[in-house]
C-alpha cells in the first residue's frame with residue numbers, strides 16, 4: 562500500500578521539534594518513516610492517514626502538508642500540473658491561494674516567488690477562476706501560520722508547500738497549521754504570570770510533555786510548577802497532573818491559570834492536584850512510584866538581567882548542581898521505572914564571555930537514569946543543516962532552546978527513570 566506522505570514544517574528549534582515528532586510518531590502502528598529533507602522540514606511516511614486532531618497534539622509543528630508530487634523545476638505549469646490543490650476549482654470560483662517555499666540558500670528569491678504567484682493567477686484567470694494570492698512578509702519565502710489562518714486560505718483556496726530537498730522539489734498541499742491563537746492566548750491572556758521566576762512558552766511546555774509521555778501515560782508531576790505552564794499543556798493533552806511548588810503564591814497562580822483554562826477550553830479537562838512543598842523532600846508528599854512521568858523547569862537561579870561575574874556564575878552553577886542532584890534522586894523515588902523525565906537546566910555567559918552550564922549527564926546516570934536518542938529513527942538528520950556538535954548533544958538527550966535577547970539558554974534533558 563502506498564503510504565501517506567507529509568511534509569512537516571518544524572519550529573525554530575528544529576531538533577527539539579524533530580524529537581517531539583520522533584516521539585509521537587513512533588506510537589503509530591505500523592511505524593512511520595521519518596526523514597530530514599531540508600532545514601526545518603521533516604518528511605513523514607505513514608500507512609494510516611494522520612488526521613488534524615493528531616497534529617493538534619504537537620507543540621513544535623508549524624504546518625503540515627500532504628505531499629501531492631515531485632517536480633524538477635519550480636514553475637507555475639509544474640505546480641498546476643499536480644492533481645489536488647489547484648485542480649479542484651472551476652470557472653466561476655473565487656479563491657485565495659499561497660505558496661511557501663522551503664530549502665537551503667539556493668531556493669528562488671522572493672521576487673521570483675512573486676512572479677510565479679502572478680503566473681499562477683494568470684493561469685487561473687484563463688480558466689475563469691477569480692483568484693488572489695497572499696505573499697510572505699518582507700524577504701521571507703514562507704507565509705506565517707497566522708497569514709494562512711486569517712486569510713482562510715485552507716477553506717476558500719489552498720496553499721502549496723514547496724520543499725527543495727534531497728530529491729528535487731517536493732510539493733505539498735497544506736492541510737494543518739498550528740493553533741497560533743490558542744498558544745498566544747495561553748501565553749499572554751492567562752490571569753497569572755510571573756516573569757521574575759520565568760514562564761515557559763506554551764509551545765515549549767507542550768513539547769516537553771510530549772517528550773516525556775508514552776501511549777499509556779496518565780499521571781504527570783511538575784515539582785517546580787511556578788504559574789502552571791506545564792500543567793496547562795498536560796491537561797489539554799488529557800493527562801492527570803500533580804503540581805508542587807515551595808512558594809504558596811506560585812501554587813495559587815498555577816491553580817488560577819488552570820481554572821481559567823478549564824473555562825477557556827470550553828470542554829471538561831482533567832483536574833490538577835496541588836501541593837505546597839519542597840522538591841528536595843518529595844518522598845514526604847507522594848507515594849513511591851506514583852507518577853508515570855515528570856516534566857519540570859526547576860529553579861534556574863536568580864533572574865539574569867545582565868551577565869554575572871565569573872565568580873558569581875560559578876557559585877550559581879554550584880548551587881544549582883546541588884539542588885538538581887537532590888531533586889533527581891527524589892524524582893526517581895516517586896516515578897515508576899521507565900517513566901519519562903524531562904528536566905530543564907540553564908546555561909549562561911559571564912561578563913568575560915565564558916559559557917556556564919549545569920551538566921546533568923553524569924549526575925543523572927549515577928542516580929540511575931537512562932537516556933535514549935530522542936531523534937530516534939529520523940534518517941539524514943544532516944539535511945537539517947545543524948552543526949554536528951549540536952546534533953551529537955541532542956542524540957545524548959540534551960536539546961537546546963534559546964530565544965533572541967535572553968541571557969539564558971535552556972537545555973531540555975530527556976531521560977528515563
Ligand SMILES: C[S@@+](CC[C@H](N)C(=O)[O-])C[C@H]1O[C@@H](n2cnc3c(N)ncnc32)[C@H](O)[C@@H]1O
Pocket residue numbers: 758759760761784785786787788789790791805806807808811838839840841857858859860861
Ligand atoms: C522557573 S520557575 C517555574 C516556572 C514554570 N515552569 C512556569 O512556566 O510557570 C521555578 C519555580 O520553582 C519554585 N521553587 C524554587 N525552589 C523550589 C524547591 N526547592 N522546591 C519546589 N519549588 C521550588 C519557585 O517558587 C518557582 O515557582
